[in-house]
Amino acid sequence: MKNKMIYALGALMVIGFGSCDLTEKPTSYYEKDTYFVTEDKARMAVVGIYDCLETGEYYGQYIMPFFGSDDMFMVRGVGADGTRRDLSHYMYTSSNTWIASVWKFAYQGLDRANLAIASIEQMEGYEGNTALQELVGQAKFLRAFLAFDLVRFFGDVPFSVDYTSGYEQTSKPRMDRELIYDQIIDDLNFAKEHLYVGSAVASSEIPCKGAARALLMRVYLQRAGYSLSSTTGKLTRPDDTTRKSYFEAVIREWETFKAEGYHNFYGGGYEQLFKNYSQLILNNQESLWEIAFEPNQGQTDNAGMWATYNGPIVDAPGSYSGTSSYMGRANAFFTVLPYWKSFYESNADGSQKDVRRDVNFVDYAYVWNATTETQDKSYTASSIAKSLYRYPGKWRREWMALGFVDPNNTGVNYCPLRYADVVLMAAEAYNETNNTTEAWKLLNDVRQRAEATPITSANYASLMKAPKVYNLDFIDDSDDAGKFRTALYWERGFELCYEGQRKYDFLRWGCLGDALRAAQAYIESWYPDANEYINASTLQSWDPVSWASSNYVAGHNFVDGKHELYPIPLAEIQSNAALNGQNNPGFE
Secondary structure, eight states, rough: OOOOOOOOTTOOOOOOOOOOTOOOOTTTOOHHHOOOOHHHHHHHHHHHHHHHHSSSTTTTTTTTHHHSSSSSEEEEESSSSSSSHHHTOOOOOOTHHHHHHHHHHHHHHHHHHHHHHHHHHHHHGGGGGGHHHHHHHHHHHHHHHHHHHHHHHHEEOOOOSSSOOOOSSSOOEEHHHHHHHHHHHHHHHHHHSSOGGGGSSTTSOOOOOHHHHHHHHHHHHHHHHEEEOOTTOEOOOOOOHHHHHHHHHHHHHHHHHHEEEOOOOOOOOOOHHHHHHTTTTTTTTEEEEEEEEEEOOTTTTBBBBBTSSSSSSBBBOOOOTTGGGGGBOOOOEEEEOOOHHHSOOOOOOOBBSTHHHHHHHEEEEEEETTTEEEEEEOOOSSSSHHHOOEOOSSSSSGGOOOSSSSSSOOOOOEEEEEHHHHHHHHHHHTTTTOOHHHHHHHHHHHHTTTTTOOOOOTTHHHSSSSSSOOOOTOOOOOHHHHHHHHHHHHHHHHHHHSSHHHHHHHHHHHHHHHHHHHHHHTTTTTOOOOOSSSSSGGGGGGGGHHHHHHOOOHHHOOTTTTTSSSSOOHHHHHHOGGGOOOTTTTTT
């Protein structure tokens, strides 16, 4: 049974500018200096930070195309819409409304975190109260998470650890991302000491020490890699000595993480791990932290679209009467590049060997049968192009209980930090510090859970090179470290697809444009297997270039030195005088 976080925010204070001109304060208004007097009120302030993440305009929905613009999946259709399609296909401008919303809620969350941290730390008895310190640990974890989003998405951004208490404090200049990274690391170092261990945390919706260490590992890896300079428009990364220190920091966190002895691969297996999300079952053995969603009797404030926008398509029932007998609908806005199914390791008869394949790659839909009044599973389609629509399968309506509060919204959580990711991050750090032997061991631990063949020097070429996958000319695999980098490129895709990491892996590796162009070239030369996808007699009419032009154009649209960052929203450029009217490279 899912033990959701409390969303009763009616008592949450409304503090700061925006109410300062009122002569009569609303009933929900609390003075900052008189509010923070009990642990319960301190806890409500921290819940208010979570609330900024748990909205459809941030992690409930709008974040999805920020993830779905890599070499694996994309938003269906390439027509400009000013929102999700433009994001997915690198057609966005500074006027994109979804970018503006993510910016807004990230900063709103930061401001709430700043208020909660400063106020709780000033509460009487704070120094000796471990419960209050744990709440500050949560708040600092969330502040680090939000700040890391802003740095990855926008580069150098306005940033402060002070609460915005008046209009005169709203205009701030950019801060060098290295200084923001310093603060993120400070926050996570505090969090990893004051959050509870995983075995003592009642819910995966509350971050634990392992979650803080995992996020810290991700931050160090990103900091060690490439990023686009907001001033020069060039990709740069730290010098080799500094990079080595970051990789060594990753390994230290991994060793401590492992020594805690609690987190591991989920005992029920890869498929059940993802069924748990759709079945609203919480587990923090592998899911180090989950962002929580709840339809809440039809209210949409804290509802998400996981399994609706990014799962296999489900037609709505013809009538919404008796909804307890039907699945809610799934619009399936996101589709998967179809060749990925063949990239997973399969048995000789074509059946899955790597258990991740049929979890991650779905090639059916649920269609409404008006005669029987049922939602029927169908592998057929009316055209070749439509038959090649394939969907992410990690979150599914079919795995949820029948019935729905809302036909679109769900209570499926999003997990941004998972044990398997931690293992692969540690493997990468070992490889970059000349311990490729340990790197291979960890990578193959992930493959073993997936029942995939461990990679060795003997089978590397058959699993990691054409024709099994396409060759990566931008990665030098002439030595063992390079072979590992190639294997990691594919393995992180097999394991973590659609979970929000792949695009940012490419960014820190300095190959985002190369990766998108390689995928573009491959899909435009790829032909489906007639026995697997379509009748052989119609195969001759398949035109991969035409299919790509209607579905996947990221490799054509991506501009090096521009699209590694999103633009700062136009409204912010116009209203914040401290930005001097300067947006990120290539944007106005």
